[in-house]
Amino acid sequence: MEHVIEYYSRFDEWGRLDREPLEFIINWHYMRHYLPSSGRVLDNGAGPGKYAMALAEQGYQVTLSDLTPRLVETAREKAAERGLMERFAGFHVLNATNLNGLPDESFDASLMLGPLYHLQREEERIRAVRELFRVTKQEGMVFVAFQSRMRMTLTSLQFPDFWKPNNTMDAIDRFRRTGIFNHADPGRFTGAYYFNIDEIKPFMESHGFETIDLIGSSSIGGLLSQEQMQAWEDKGESEQLLNTLIDMARDPSIAGISSHLLYIGKRK
Secondary structure, three states: OHHHHHHHHHOOHHHHHHHOHHHHHHHHHHHHHHOOOOOEEEEEOOOOOHHHHHHHHOOOEEEEEEOOHHHHHHHHHHHHHOOOHHHEEEEEEOEOOEOOOOOOOOEEEEEEOOHHHHOOOHHHHHHHHHHHHHHEEEEEEEEEEEEEHHHHHHHHHHOHHHOOOOOOHHHHHHHHHHOEEOOOOOOOOOOEEOEOHHHHHHHHHOOOEEEEEEEEOOOOHHHOOHHHHHHHHHOOOHHHHHHHHHHHOOOHHHHHHOOEEEEEEEEO
16 A cells, blocks of 8 residues: 555646546546435545545535545645535545444445555455445445456557566466556556456445446547547537547447446445
8 A cells, every 4th residue: 555655645646637538527427417416425535636526516515535645635725725625524544445434324425436446455355345335325326446457458468668567478468367467667557456347247246236337437538549539629529529438438348448447336
């Protein structure tokens, strides 16, 4: 966990979501569709609070938690800048595997949009999902992010020297078997675990959740270059393109090529 804290203490996650807006746009579209009309929401593993601010602006009472103290402080500053402090019930430095101090069944909806793919050991992932179950009300909605093993395999094949040690076929084959990735270049993306697509629903359902949907957060947009996206904007069809990408995000045939996935479920 110290590597995760170190990485996110210097990485601009808010800026990443601004630079790569499609993930946020698609996730937020489907979250708004499934969120209750009001209530208490936990943003667990919130980072600097991009989703938490959007929730607060919609009138939800938000509790924010993250492992990295600097990100929690950044989120507090963002809320203050936006005049949203009264919408926040608390800002907590917590590990997703132990949400100590958060009461049982206290949230109408819960987000966990980062922790699972930073937990490389299965027992840690299980503890995190059990904690999510514990703090969410019965029938409450959950939104959980996963990263795709297939997409990371494709990315490694396309750009091997950018994703060391996945710059040899032996390493890529080992990654395909284990889902474990630890970047060999100092200062690059922290260690992660990537799920096979067909593992996600059984994993969540085995820990008490009913599956509602599985969304490809970047749809097929991640396969389009900036020049290709710009070509549609030049045609005056960027809004229609975005609507198409949002609609296609639910297509199970493209789930594996989306870098991030959004699991939408309900606590039984």
